[in-house]
Amino acid sequence: MELTNQDIADLVAFRRELHRFPEISNEEEATARRVVDFLAGTGPSAVLTGLGGHGVAIVYEGAGPGPTVLFRSELDALPIEELPDIPHRSTVPGKSHMCGHDGHTTILAALARQFGRRPPARGRVVLMFQPAEETGNGAAGVVADPRYDKIRPDFAFSLHNVPGTPLGHVRLKPGVVNCASRGIRIVLDGKTAHSSMPETGTSPMLAVSRLMPALAKLGGGSFHDDDFAMVTVTHASMGEPVFGIAPGRAEIRATLRTRLDERMADLCAAAEALVHEAAGKDGLRHTVDYHEIFVASLNAPEAVEHLRAALDAEGIPHDEEQLPLRASEDFGVFGHSSKSAMFFLGAGVDRPALHNPDYDFPDDLIAIGARIFMRIARNLLG
Incomplete structure (x- = not known):
């Protein structure tokens, strides 16, 4: 040996x-x-x-x-x-x-x-x-x-x-x-407008500002408890890097983390419900997909x-x-x-x-x- x-x-x-x-x-x-x-x-x-x-x-x-x-x-x-x-x-x-x-x-x-x-x-x-x-x-x-x-x-x-x-x-x-973990990618789609007339478009700004802290608050529980959950917002982008266009599209990425796979299923459902609510409030279309999935x-x-x-x-x-x-x-x-x-x-x-x-x-x-x-x-x- x-x-x-x-x-x-x-x-x-x-x-x-x-x-x-x-x-x-x-x-x-x-x-x-x-x-x-x-x-x-x-x-x-x-x-x-x-x-x-x-x-x-x-x-x-x-x-x-x-x-x-x-x-x-x-x-x-x-x-x-x-x-x-x-x-x-x-x-x-x-x-x-x-x-x-x-x-x-x-x-x-x-x-x-x-x-x-x-x-x-x-x-x-x-x-x-x-x-x-x-x-x-x-x-x-x-x-x-x-x-x-x-x-x-x-x-x-x-x-x-x-x-x-x-x-x-x-x-x-x-x-x-x-831990189990996965990346969640959220895309919010509205409509661009001239920055002098933002009311003619549909901006994702308010939805993004509500979603980021709301996602983080989904976490909770002691790490040594099976109910532990954690959400880390890792990226956010909105519109174009210019001054003349009010944004019509945004993207948020976050990592969801739990001790158990069963808890992950509940966390995903809660995150998707938040996205649906935030997008619906401002008349935005939305998609959610998952990446880098670890059991x-x-x-x-x-x-x-x-x-x-x-x-x-x-x-x-x-x-x-x-x-x-x-x-x-x-x-x-x-x-x-x-x-x-x-x-x-x-x-x-x-x-x-x-x-x-x-x-x-x-x-x-x-x-x-x-x-x-x-x-x-x-x-x-x-």
Whole structure:
């Protein structure tokens, strides 16, 4: 279960190569190809490409019957300009791995090296390199792909690095660990007019001014209560940037957030009712649509127990502090058909936060994450 010094050197170089050539959600074609090329020599039983977009599944079969265990990482980067001048800085303007998905992918590559030398004794391991996590459509696309039925797991595991937590320390709990969220886009249509005669048009100004605070007030409840809801207005625009035209069109965008999917349905209905009322009052037409839809991520108790056993066997400290997180994560989709669990691996107390322009995944986490996943696999599959 050990990685050699040469393995570590190769894996660090691979992680930094991924970092230099980031691709954002739904554009990860070259990243997927790099993964397949890097793991070609590990002798997998099967390689599935183009899953749910640019997803890749690398499969290692055991000699005997047993469960299917899936380990998942993400391929996508973010549309953020990287700031620090490091040797492996992003070569792509305006794009960078500021969430550490390059590190998560490398952790799975470390597993592939080890399974290439010693496959599981029974069952099978699926290494799932998933696209488009940041936009919420990646996991759903993978699971909806007809070929997913061939690799559908009994257990699914994932991790995410978390700056602000001591390096190598794990946060883990059963139940909700990531909130459901979705973007709501509201368009209000009226009629433009000359700015000297606004009464001849139909302006969305008053509707916008009422809707933004009303949407925010839909939030409420304690974060640790299942009735928690949060609405964050993220964008608003109205009319043209000129002085001679009274506006006839406006757009509002907001993020809806809840702990549970059932509560999200109620929040969407309440938001749509507000829009209908505000638009109707001023004679406006309106449309509402949703984007970047994330279901709630819930850790199955049995999967959590397997994770805890692995952490204890490896002597890795863990607790339930700081969970659940307000942030969303599309790994929850895998839990709809498998016993799944995600843990959160400390990236260091003083490291910049995720999505900051100066974040860089710590290479020391590659071996730690691989140890945890490998212990799970050997405990379940031998």
